[in-house]
Amino acid sequence: MTSKTILILGGGVGGIVAANSLRRRLPSGHRVVVVERNAVHSFAPSFLWLMTGDRKPEQCRRPLKSLLREGVELITASANALDLPGRKVATDAGEIAFDYLVIALGAELAPQSIPGLAESSETFFTADGAVRLRQKLESFRGGRIAFVVASMPYKCPAAPHEGAMLAADYFQRRGIRHKVEIHLFTPESQPMPVAGPQLGQAVRQLLQSKGIEFHPLHSLISVDTAAGTLVFSQSAAGPFDLIIAIPPHHAPQLLRQTSLVNAAGWVPANPRTLETSAERVYGIGDVTALPIPGRWKTDTPLLLPKAGVFAHAQAEVAAARIAAEIEGGTPEETFGGDGYCMLEAGGGIAGFAAGNFYAEPTPDVRMQPAGKSWHMGKVLLERWWLASPGWKRESYAVLLRACGKMRGIRAAV
Numbered sequence: 150m151t152s153k154t155i156l157i158l159g160g161g162v163g164g165i166v167a168a169n170s171l172r173r174r175l176p177s178g179h180r181v182v183v184v185e186r187n188a189v190h191s192f193a194p195s196f197l198w199l200m201t202g203d204r205k206p207e208q209c210r211r212p213l214k215s216l217l218r219e220g221v222e223l224i225t226a227s228a229n230a231l232d233l234p235g236r237k238v239a240t241d242a243g244e245i246a247f248d249y250l251v252i253a254l255g256a257e258l259a260p261q262s263i264p265g266l267a268e269s270s271e272t273f274f275t276a277d278g279a280v281r282l283r284q285k286l287e288s289f290r291g292g293r294i295a296f297v298v299a300s301m302p303y304k305c306p307a308a309p310h311e312g313a314m315l316a317a318d319y320f321q322r323r324g325i326r327h328k329v330e331i332h333l334f335t336p337e338s339q340p341m342p343v344a345g346p347q348l349g350q351a352v353r354q355l356l357q358s359k360g361i362e363f364h365p366l367h368s369l370i371s372v373d374t375a376a377g378t379l380v381f382s383q384s385a386a387g388p389f390d391l392i393i394a395i396p397p398h399h400a401p402q403l404l405r406q407t408s409l410v411n412a413a414g415w416v417p418a419n420p421r422t423l424e425t426s427a428e429r430v431y432g433i434g435d436v437t438a439l440p441i442p443g444r445w446k447t448d449t450p451l452l453l454p455k456a457g458v459f460a461h462a463q464a465e466v467a468a469a470r471i472a473a474e475i476e477g478g479t480p481e482e483t484f485g486g487d488g489y490c491m492l493e494a495g496g497g498i499a500g501f502a503a504g505n506f507y508a509e510p511t512p513d514v515r516m517q518p519a520g521k522s523w524h525m526g527k528v529l530l531e532r533w534w535l536a537s538p539g540w541k542r543e544s545y546a547v548l549l550r551a552c553g554k555m556r557g558i559r560a561a562v
């Protein structure tokens with residue numbers, strides 16, 4: 150057996166799953182190496198609960214090493230340059246040669262790319278940001294709050310709506326909801342547009358039931374920091390006492406100089422096999438731009454949304470295909486486009502959207518009525534994700550699978 154090195158760039162959702170899946174599938178003679186700049190992994194869906202004070206930071210993070218199977222080599226370093234012809238990556242910890250490469254570098258947040266935004270807004274899109282925002286919410290006595298999606302694309306299409314509803318719930322619990330106006334601005338035409346008009350309408354109704362004013366088709370140009378106003382392409386809104394941003398997302402700088410990326414810097418890959426334009430190089434998760442076949446009355450190609458549930462499933466596919474090839478078999482596993490999302494609505498309830506994003510002629514994604522069980526499902530998912538490989542994690546997986554209705558979750562765990 151010739152030993153192969155499979156190098157995984159990025160140890161977030163996709164990188165962790167790819168590494169563990171490869172380690173499970175391949176004999177120990179092959180190396181599975183993860184390069185990740187952060188030694189600690191944080192579970193992003195919990196940032197919403199950090200914002201509302203329902204979690205402490207230490208409850209949402211684990212040492213990355215503890216989430217990886219024995220035999221996965223973790224290199225805590227920044228990857229700085231990718232040499233595709235030479236099949237090696239330069240990192241802070243030296244050069245690493247690879248036979249197979251899985252790119253799972255995610256998306257970078259770039260609030261500074263919109264004038265005034267970084268100085269005048271808070272965010273729950275990072276753990277530190279969510280902790281700061283929690284303090285802001287705690288000292289908030291009343292006034293106008295704007296949630297704003299600064300630009301497209303962004304990860305987790307549900308998150309801005311969840312953020313606004315959880316903030317509404319937080320003020321309700323404090324008894325000052327009547328003193329707080331909450332607005333949500335987005336450049337999109339409806340909530341979660343890729344999932345279709347019916348789902349968008351269901352989310353709009355949820356927002357409305359929480360007294361949140363939803364403003365679609367608002368493209369942010371800048372923020373007037375002195376006045377506290379949001380300047381959109383065709384209008385302005387404000388003043389606001391607190392601006393909570395979903396900051397612009399950029400593709401990782403490291404990939405910009407390579408032939409792997411499209412004009413926007415994202416990595417196009419085969420939507421089913423996750424193969425990129427380079428041989429034995431796979432792209433998974435937020436870093437990719439994956440066209441989907443379905444479309445909603447538009448000629449613009451739709452792209453698969455950026456979400457952990459997809460990064461997870463794609464990582465399994467890439468790992469299975471690489472392992473099959475190394476073992477001399479024919480890679481058969483493909484990514485089918487299934488996805489799901491528990492949409493936190495506050496008050497201990499959540500909605501559940503699930504379906505197939507590759508369905509034709511349009512994605513087939515449906516929303517279940519909001520209820521307590523979906524919220525419990527999200528809590529279980531968090532516990533399962535943050536448990537180390539072993540019996541505890543398996544126990545959470547059994548519980549999650551037992552949530553029979555949660556199609557998609559059952560496939561993932």
Ligand SMILES: Cc1cc2nc3c(=O)[nH]c(=O)nc-3n(C[C@H](O)[C@H](O)[C@H](O)COP(=O)(O)OP(=O)(O)OC[C@H]3O[C@@H](n4cnc5c(N)ncnc54)[C@H](O)[C@@H]3O)c2cc1C
Nearest residue numbers: 159161162163186193228254255305434435456457458460
């Ligand atoms: C508030 C919030 C709530 C969310 N809720 C949900 C949800 O409910 N459901 C859902 O499906 N998704 C959710 N998401 C989205 C989900 O977290 C992402 O889609 C998912 O993490 C993508 O996985 P990934 O592996 O592609 O990228 P990431 O998990 O972001 O991992 C990328 C990794 O690469 C590392 N990296 C980047 N550049 C370098 C470099 N040069 N060198 C070394 N390491 C590098 C980063 O440090 C990072 O750890 C949420 C996101 C947020 C912000």
